[in-house]
Amino acid sequence: MGPACVLVGVMGAGKTTVGELLAAELGVEFRDTDVDIETAAGRPISDIFVQDGEAHFRDLERAAVAAALSSFDGVLALGGGAVLAEETRAALAGHTVVFLSVELADAVKRVGLGTGRPLLAINPRATLKHLMDQRRPLYLEVATHTVATDGRPAEDVAAEIRTLLKG
Numbered sequence: 001m002g003p004a005c006v007l008v009g010v011m012g013a014g015k016t017t018v019g020e021l022l023a024a025e026l027g028v029e030f031r032d033t034d035v036d037i038e039t040a041a042g043r044p045i046s047d048i049f050v051q052d053g054e055a056h057f058r059d060l061e062r063a064a065v066a067a068a069l070s071s072f073d074g075v076l077a078l079g080g081g082a083v084l085a086e087e088t089r090a091a092l093a094g095h096t097v098v099f100l101s102v103e104l105a106d107a108v109k110r111v112g113l114g115t116g117r118p119l120l121a122i123n124p125r126a127t128l129k130h131l132m133d134q135r136r137p138l139y140l141e142v143a144t145h146t147v148a149t150d151g152r153p154a155e156d157v158a159a160e161i162r163t164l165l166k167g
């Protein structure tokens with residue numbers, strides 16, 4: 001079976017926020033592969049990046065996504081860069097995958113200058129633009145549905161996804 005719904009999108013798209021709301025409304029569990037990785041490693045993602053490098057983080061991420069896709073049936077949020085792995089894109093085939101799209105202005109506002117996003121530690125706006133340009137085609141490739149989130153409260157986005165899931 002797999003997850004009721006898999007959420008993908010760039011940092012700040014609202015995967016965690018919308019995913020938690022949606023799961024509560026559907027009465028299912030919410031799971032975030034970023035949290036799974038941190039729990040398994042016993043340290044924050046920013047430490048994994050600094051201590052072991054991004055390539056090692058991507059290995060952990062591929063394994064975390066594969067495990068969640070095969071064993072979890074609630075609402076699953078993937079890390080922003082999970083779709084970079086071809087293996088992950090292939091594994092998503094046949095699942096209900098919602099791409100939460102966001103344009104640069106709202107994404108920058110949402111991620112702010114908060115810590116915990118190692119890739120945005122330096123020059124967040126330019127980096128986010130680069131990541132969005134690079135990844136948008138990959139999100140679209142795996143998505144069965146795309147939901148625009150700009151200027152909309154997370155509750156609205158969750159409601160639209162619920163409607164999509166009924167259809």
Ligand SMILES: Nc1ncnc2c1ncn2[C@@H]1O[C@H](COP(=O)(O)OP(=O)(O)OP(=O)(O)O)[C@@H](O)[C@H]1O
Pocket residue numbers: 009010011012013014015016017018034079080110111117149151152153154155157
């Ligand atoms: N639709 C929305 N409108 C306004 N703010 C939002 C919306 N969705 C999320 N936010 C806010 O934006 C910030 C980032 O959201 P969130 O952590 O859910 O993004 P994410 O996609 O999970 O990012 P990451 O990939 O870094 O985990 C949070 O502060 C959240 O409250």
Ligand SMILES: O=C(O)C1=C[C@@H](O)[C@@H](O)[C@H](O)C1
Pocket residue numbers: 010011034045078079080081082116117118119131
């Ligand atoms: O966009 C990315 O590459 C990332 C997004 C986050 O969800 C985390 O998975 C990590 O900070 C990397």
Ligand SMILES: [Mg+2]
Pocket residue numbers: 015016017032034077
């Ligand atoms: Mg998140």
